[in-house]
Amino acid sequence: MLPSCNSAQENNNTVAKDVTVVETVTDAKTRVLLRAQSALKTFDDQSKILLSFENNDRTKWTNLPLGIVQRKGISIGDMTNSQRIAVHKLLSELLSSKGYLKTTGIMHLDNILEKHFNVPHLKWSHKQYYFTFWNTPEKDTNWGFKLEGHHLSLNFTYADMKISSTPLFLGTDPAEVRETEYAGWRVLGEEEDLGFLFINSLNETQKNKAVLKDKRVPRDILTNPDAKQRLTAFWGIKASELNKEQKTLLKIIIEEYVHNLEHSLAHREIEIIDNAGFNNIHFAWIGKTQRSDNYYYLIHGPTFIIEFDNSQNHIHSIFRSKTNDFGKDILKDHLKNNPH
Template sequence: MKKSILTLLVAVFPFWGFSQDVTIAKRFINSLSAEQKATIVQDFNADTRDDFHFLPWSSFERQGLPLKELSTNQKALVHQLLQSSLSASGYQQTTEIIALEKVLAASSGDPVYRDPERYYVSIYGNPAQDDVWMWTFAGHHISLHFTTVADSVSYTPRFFGSNPGRISEGERKGFSPLVNEEDLGLQLINMLNKEQRKKAIFNEKAYNDIVSYNKPTAEKLAPEGILVGNLTNPQKKLLMDLIYEYASTIPAEQAMNRMSSIRNEEMDELLFAWAGATTLGKAHYYRIQGKTFLIEFDNSQNNANHIHSVWRDFDGDFGRDLLKEHYANHKHSH
């Protein structure tokens, strides 16, 4: 399974994260022309800061500029920024999803609509001067938001999708950037006994998309599914392995901290809910909902070969909880 070397990564790269992000972000901003900077760099409190989507570029207007309008050096800096903001596996997933645009361009015959250079970068705030700033990387099936508040970073909302869900022919037949997220979910639902499945499966038909969609603020969904307390120890371990597939897209130290927080503070409230078929190739949906977060996975479109997945934090998307605490402390100190 991927990401099994987490402990080693923490030992080797214990401080890989926001400090490096700031340095690279400054270099990127300094590389921009005045015209580019006016489009990419916005005020931190701009109304568009919590806008996001995962549709192709021409279906939803993104902030900032696409890779297509950046120089070779600027594109390299964007990739460096992605590498420092994500884990190795998170960066790999990002580049694999972008590469699928070429597959779609070949199958659809429309390289303009399916353009791997139409992923947009934008920055809110001034990382050179401010301890509060955010940068985003967004396009078809990718929506990443990194909000830095002093010495902390929010990584949500975080959306990854895959079309095709799995490549059906050719040299890369069976490939998917989200293979573990799908396979572990299917493994878990099929590991449940008859009584457990009655609790876990709340609808025989899968949703056609993730329920939270692109709402600026994630709301708690109905408490459907099976509580972690009704799972056996092997089933609980598999559920945590599944959650980790999502958490481990961010730098190792942050992923470890988040997993520890989930284990210690909200295990008893975790719900695993399933809708649709329980076999690969037929439409299915699952979600994992805790006290602070929501994970959704859907594979229903295009004959169940088109994946959408997301991690949302109820209070923490776009760094809202970090900002609230930061401004409260700042007000108190003055």
Template sequence: MNNLLKISLFLFALLGSVLQSSSQNLAPLAKQFIESLDADLKKQACFPFDHTERFNWHFVPRERKGPTFHDFNEQQKAAALTLMRASLGEPGIERTEAIFALENILREVENRPPNDAYRDPLNYHFSVFGDPAGAKEWGWRLEGHHLSLNFSSDRHTIISSTPSFMGSNPALVLSGPEKNRQVLANETHMGFAMVHALNETQKSTAIFSEKVPYDILTSNDRRASLLQPLGIAYSALNSDQQQLFQELVTLYLSRFTPAYQGLLQDRIQEQGWEGFTFAWAGSEINAVGEPHYYRIQGADLLIEYDNIQNDANHVHTVIRDLQNDFGGDLLLSHYQKNHLRP
């Protein structure tokens, strides 16, 4: 990460921490971000709420719409970062900033030149859908390599923070000044702790395949579908295993703002933990070169973790909300009635 971005992240850390813990209303910050842009950048960043671009999400290096940190002056960069931080919980902020910085490490791992644009910590795009200053629904997205964060708001409240994708390549830095850095370490270690906590009979149910999917199965689908209900049921776990399972789910939900995380936890409590399952594929050895995958389903939530690429040193994780991705069925109905705009 370059020095200017580091300075901006530092200066706005305290402000972002206060904002993300105190409010679900992102509209004033989104409005400030938009107002900081000149006419050309506004044209690049702003879309109607019912535009097809809203669903055009992915997590691989590719051409994207929306301005990046390369396009921003310091005021604009600060406004963008403040909006980002207010939209996430502290663990989500930390992972997002680490994913930015990991592009520099990946550039070195792949022996790319210093000015390479394919691996670039500044190449993350900001897009706003709808009018944050208005009375209707609106949303925004931050996206680039290994990161796709999608937010929907209605009546001054975040009603959706999914799809939410975070990835890490390398999963574990093997050499250089950042050796042993592991951006998604907790997701990895707690997943292994969960499968290792099972007895052999439970493993025979939880482990559905020795072969690992090449990627997350939901990919970048517009609507995530409930995957085949493989794995072990929450009700088949003992109390210690159930506690570990709940901690693993909470780890993922902690990426979101405390208020939005609370909404999802309320849903889980209402529907009950008994409907959840934990499924595993691949190796039980926690080491580079040992492919593994797990997924969690329940309360209309779907969490996937996959590590197989680059000799099993390349992690993808995603949180999907089967009720409420991109704001859910109510907003989807709005799009369909008003015809999606190209």
């Protein structure tokens, strides 16, 4: 049920006041906190959107649509306009402009599916993306939030004024829209193009190392929610075996994923990757190296994993930390420095 006009106006006034306060703050982490507090204030009934930090669902994720899985939190469709605005402003604090546009593009793809390719039992729509807070956002508490729906899982964890931003899952169906007035639209086109550009920059000796001929193209990323364990083996060609131009291309691919995050978060992740040794990163490819709708690549470093899978014009991709998914490392540091 929509709120009364007076209630809606009060929420709008609260959002406007909080926005004014946030826009005077230059520290990025404080801005995130204030945006989160402002977003939560717009919900009079917080029983669904505000869950315990210890809730088991905090460290679970899925890219499946509503109709196959049930979700926690409140859907975009059930929010008021002021609530949607506040949530989008929070997202804009943590995502770069291109990360934000990819996120909203993925959500809009579901509107295309609903309009042109509707399947009755699958609830495709941007209205079916769910937002959840894990604990009340406060400076001295552990809290986080999740935005999740079909082909999207954003997971942010906040502790000791530090932010964890993985796992970060983005997918598209279709990878390339080939019918309707949206024909030609590719939300994750850059990730796809850069992958082909890199693999075909390799000479035959390098390509023989990078392409895993004994493996079939997986139908999903290997670190999908149902996977029993993380990837541990390093496959393919090592960055130390690349020339200068190829290393630059590999770095550009990595940055395409990492720079979905806002500037300071992205550069912190890049610093972690560089400190672990860029030459220790491996790149592996499965499938044909010519354009197709059936291929996979993996970029695996000491501290991170990037996966990209295109199966029948249907993309799944992920950037994740090997130690800090769902804030594992920052929470460990928090407990170490603040014994309970």
